[in-house]
Amino acid sequence: MTRLQAELQRLYGFSQTPPSDADANGNGGLRAAALELSAPADWQAMGQLWRGVQADLGLPAPAIAVSGRNGYQLWFSFAQPLPASRAAAFLEALRLRYLGDLAAGRLACLPARAEAYADADGADALTLPPQQLTPERWSAFVAPDLAPVFAEEPWLDTAPGMEGQADLLMRLESIQSADLGVALKRLGGLPAAVTPAPVPVPVPGDAATDAPMQQARRFLLAVMNDESVALALRIEAAKALLTACCSPRP
Template identity: 35%
Template sequence: MQKLISELTRLYLPDGGLPEGVLARHVQGQAANPVRLAASDGRTRALAIPFPKMADGEDTQHWSRLCEVANALQIALGFPAPAVSISGENGFALWLSLEKPIAAHLAQQFLALLRQAYFPDIALRPDAASAPLELPPGLHPATGKWAAFINPGLGASFADESGLEMAPPFAGQTALLQGLQRIGEAQFLSALDKLRQAHGAMPAAGDPAPQAAAAQPGLLLKDATLEDIVRFLHAKNIEPTFRHLLPNADPVPPPRARS
């Protein structure tokens, strides 16, 4: 349990934001209290994006939308892979971790612009960047089911589930978090600037939303290799430029010159 607490603290919790004893009771299901990711000064180093089940959509539509957004975060905005959780109530969430805290108004603006660009059909709270929320793993107070981080490759199998009936193993939750990287300050500010520019050039009502960097259907999170990305971008007549490679990534041959 201590390793899990360390990972949750490293990735999502503000300095001094939640006493270790309180967090220990939370992950054991002994206290089901929402957790505030923002510090007392209003700055936050973590963002959660909920994807609730859509009442008028297909059974897996909320999962498909999560995958589209997760791929856009990595391909279009250059972020490391986010964590994925099942909510314990009615859907999924993406979890983003920042190396340095940012002001709540910047975090809220980022979430609002991201929603406008990639998931306008899903509601976003006006205080989404600062409101208390259910931090996985934990027991949801309304449903009595467990919120938990999940392997993205198994996400579709949870589309009809509101949560887990039993507490997830601490070791498994820790393993899902240990490999996650935090978003650098320059990465975040660059992504925010891209979204601001896109917002300033949004098409008129009724025009299709920009899809230049959206992932192809079925391209799920970490399952997307560099070869997949190059192939997809070439199909859109886009010449990719990679500024860095993830550790242990398979090498990609240079793109062939086009006539």
């Protein structure tokens, strides 16, 4: 196992290949979740969230990555495996607090699952960097001070150094369950003015939009039905679902 693979295993429970059925996620929970902001990449907004996670919530810094396409990613590591609904609630709470004024279509808030590797071409799949997406585009982890440099071209032209990627990850720590619980309580006190961006309603039969729409509905339903999530977040998720269901189709 290389140093990079060891760091990916330590932080996220798996490296760049799908884990087996009896994988490092233990009881089937998730140790990794990713939030991506794209179209266009916007480090000012993403950087605000990255700093807020640490300054406002007292959590370890997430890993910063360029997607290799047109966005930035933040990768969160959980020390103990989480139910998918709890990981989803955490990402949704962060979105509402720090990115609530951005269009929903620019955001992907996804618990990272092994299934993402089996469907890497899917519209709702995120995979751990570093990955080669085209001959001259790589996703990669990047240092905080270099993140703004990639706003125009959020990718690397050549393969990143594996030792350098490992060095970036070795400085990071996982979020402990107790700290996550405190953070979710803090995030539950959302300003009344903050409302989730409406879920876009796809044109029937449009495969390019159907998959993200279904994923968004599953995401919101999981948050709404999870009794361990703060009531304020469950209400916001229900509102977003209601908006999607009642919006007129074009």
